[in-house]
Amino acid sequence: MAAESEDLSWPANYFNYFTEVEEHFQKARATSLFLMSPLDWALVETWKNAGVPIEAVFRGIDAAFEKWRSRKNRIQMVNSLAYCTQAVLAEAQIMAGASPRKSGNASAAPFSLSDLESYLRDHVAALQKQPGYEEIAAGVDRLTLTLAESYRDLEDLERRLTALEDKMVAIARTRQTDEELIAARKALDSELRPYRGKMTAEQLTMLEKQYLDRRLLESAGLPRLSLFYLS
DSSP: OHHHHHHTOSOTTGGGHHHHHHHHHHHHHTOSSOOOOHHHHHHHHHHHHTTOOHHHHHHHHHHHHHHHHHOSOOOSOOOOGGGGHHHHHHHHHHHHHSOOOOOOSOOOOSSOHHHHHHHHHHHHHHHHTSTTOHHHHHHHHHHHTTHHHHTTOHHHHHHHHHHHHHHHHHHHHHHOOHHHHHHHHHHHHHHHGGGGGGSOHHHHHHHHHHHHHHHHHHHHTOOOOSGGGTO
């Protein structure tokens, strides 16, 4: 799927990836009150980072619910996006093997330049309040100096923000206690247990990393830097 991800890099709905997946899952589940769990958030992020087309996610969700509704004995509702994992990846493989498609127009960000500037400056302020993250704050601050240019090349800006976030996670990891890590892994195991059989070892490794990184940053009060969280 990597090649396809490059051919179709930054489709128009990239920045709305999570929102659209969440809305489609709620529609398929026939409830707008359902809130996706931290595991669901992490799963969507792994799909986005792996270049899974959002159309494949939609088709996979629909296929999984169609299969679920066809069962005569439906005791439990589908309470996690993880239930759709196999169907989503199957659709992604089908799309990857289909005839190459031309990439659409360049991605149009659903946020303004001023929104982007506020987003980054808020992160700089938040990081400056956290001892030990001065280098990360300075890195984000430098990016605000060339925003007019970066706004025309959001892919490069996203790449730089992701690199800074990786450094931030590495710093936070050194400050995490054993007890905090054990608690995070216990929570992950509890949420993931019903769905482990639906994923490969590689998929589980990616999902576990996303989940633990997300929980780590939340517990440390640190912001997510990716533009994925702006819209």
